[in-house]
Each structure stands twice: as C-alpha cells, then as structure tokens.
Amino acid sequence: MCKSIFLSELGWKPFFQQQLSLDEWETVHTARVMAQHRSQLALMTESGEQNLPVTANMPPLTVGDWILLSQTNQFVRQLERSSLFSRKAAGSKVDSQLIAANIDTVFIVCSMNNDFNLNRIERYLTLANEAGVEPVIVLTKADLCDDPAQYVQQVQQLDPMLMVEAVNGLEPDSASVLSSWCRHGKTVAFLGSSGAGKSTLINTLQGSEIQQTGGIREDDSKGRHTTTSRSLHLTPAGGLLLDTPGMRELQLADCEQGLDTTFADISLLAEQCRFSDCQHNNEPGCAVQLAIANGDLDERRLNNYHKLNREQAFNGATLAERRANDRAFGKLCKAYQKEKRRQKNG
Incomplete structure (x- = not known):
C-alpha cells in the first residue's frame, strides 16, 4: 500500500475541484486512473493505491482520468476532462x-x-x-x-x-x-x-x-x-x-483544428490564394505553390498536409456514420421495448 499523498501531487487542479457539488465534497472521494487493464483500473487516491473493477455502467475511461468514488469505493461518476x-x-x-x-x-x-x-x-x-x-x-x-x-x-x-x-x-x-x-x-x-x-x-x-x-x-x-x-x-x-506503447499506426480523425495549428504556415499562405477554394495543386494564383517554387515551403510538408487532411476527414466521416448508426439502433431498441410494454399492459 502506498503512503498517503496530496491530490495536488496527482495533478488535481481548480478545473476539477469546481466540478464537485457541496454534497459531493462530503459524500465522495476522488481518484485518478494510473493504469488501465482489461477488467480493472489501477487508481491512486489520497489514501494510496487501489483497484476498481470495470463494469458495464461505467463510461469509457482512460489513463489520466479523474473519477469520484463512494465511501464504499464504488464508481460514482467521471469528471470532465481538461484534455x-x-x-x-x-x-x-x-x-x-x-x-x-x-x-x-x-x-x-x-x-x-x-x-x-x-x-x-x-x-x-x-x-x-x-x-x-x-x-x-x-x-x-x-x-x-x-x-x-x-x-x-x-x-x-x-x-x-x-x-x-x-x-x-x-x-x-x-x-x-x-x-x-x-x-x-x-x-x-x-x-x-x-x-x-x-x-x-x-x-x-x-x-x-x-x-x-x-x-x-x-x-x-x-x-x-x-x-x-x-x-x-x-x-x-x-x-x-x-x-504509451509505440504507435506506428496513428490514424487521425476529427482533427481539423489540430491540422490548422500544425500547418499554420500553409493556412496563412492559403489566405493569399486567388481562389478561396484553391486545392494548392495547379490552380492559377496559388500562393502555396508559389512559396514552394520560391523555396519558402517544403513540398514534402504540403504533401503530408494533404495526406493528413484526407485521412482525418475520411476517418471523421466514418466515425460519425458509426455514431449515427448506433443512435438509430438505440432508438429502435427503445421503441421495441416500449411497444412490448404497451402490449403487455394493454
């Protein structure tokens, strides 16, 4: 068993503290997920280390998450993430x-x-x-x-x-x-x-x-x-x-803002292109291609920008479709259960 530790040593900040109600301050205690295993989470609290079995009613959690536990060390809820x-x-x-x-x-x-x-x-x-x-x-x-x-x-x-x-x-x-x-x-x-x-x-x-x-x-x-x-x-x-385990296959999804920040130089050049929908290939008046020709921008960087942009857009659309299908299936299940209850009570 680990010695007692202050929450601030575990990364506790006002951002998390402000999410607790006055009632929760008296009835729950906080824990941080230190490691994730197939059927349980390794947690750290002010009192030390403990394990928490993963159950079906818990949301998807990951290492670094903050959660609230009851006085009997049962999962209560997850706190909003800062990142x-x-x-x-x-x-x-x-x-x-x-x-x-x-x-x-x-x-x-x-x-x-x-x-x-x-x-x-x-x-x-x-x-x-x-x-x-x-x-x-x-x-x-x-x-x-x-x-x-x-x-x-x-x-x-x-x-x-x-x-x-x-x-x-x-x-x-x-x-x-x-x-x-x-x-x-x-x-x-x-x-x-x-x-x-x-x-x-x-x-x-x-x-x-x-x-x-x-x-x-x-x-x-x-x-x-x-x-x-x-x-x-x-x-x-x-x-x-x-x-983290080495990740060679790091597929991006829904990262449009991250791409704009990473390739801010290309985004800035794109604002100077003649056409607002310029794809930076062979269009006339393309400021991005001009920068490459002048040696101010590496062509490798533009090619990678295009590649990552296509990848995140495709994966984002695929995940969105999956989420939409899951919602539709959930509604269908609820409608079926409602009809079964109606027939039973009718």
Missing part, C-alpha cells in the same frame, strides 16, 4: 480509441537515426494541437548521433516557436533539460514510435528502472515494443509521467 488524446482504432475497426486524459504537456519522442521522420512528427503534433496540449519535441540518442544540431534544425523549420530538445536518454544530466515540464503536479505524456527511447527517458527522469527497455534493430534502426500498456508514474520531482 483528451484519442485516435481512430488500429486496423479496420470503425471506432475511436482513448489514449490519455488530463495531460499538461506531451513529449513527442523521436530518435536521431534512420527512423527520424518529419511526417510522423507532424502527425503527433496534429494530435497534440487538437487536444490543446503543449507539445515538446524530444530528439533522443544524441550519444549515437554525429550531428544532433542538424536534426534540431529540421524540426525547428516546421515551426520556429516549437520547443525542441536533443538529449541522451541514458544520461541524467542530459535529460535534466526536460525537468521544467515535469514539476510538481504536472502530467507529461510520452508519444512516439517503438524504439524512440520513451521508456529509457522515463527511467532516467524517474531515477529508477520502472519501465522495461529494449534495443533497436540494426538493419533499419526501428525499435522493438517494450511498453505494452499505458501507465502513470510519480517522479521524485513531483511530476507524473505517462508512457
């Missing part, structure tokens, strides 16, 4: 998958080797910007890279205002540049593909090996999965770190 990361479920399944909730900062982790990928960084940035969470690009394996500065420069060209740090995740002194985001009560999520060094960084910032780590394949510099589930960890400095 939420989600994606389209992997594979052909038409559904959305919750990744993490109530995050303050996201470390987008990418290694400085053959697996370095600007397109993937832009994909993660879109997810972070859609969630309204501060992104920090963390470039790892600086000890194995001859010229870290050139990788930092490439990322900085995406947006001069982006925070970018190059680190050796094995060295505490190198990783200490990230400590300002991991201070008391702050929740930081680590996103990135397998082998990028997320678990190694968490272990270094934690000061102990709490996450299993693995090497990378020498033939393509791609990593092996080591983290298999999402979990929150308290740090000695008082922050909370959330590791």
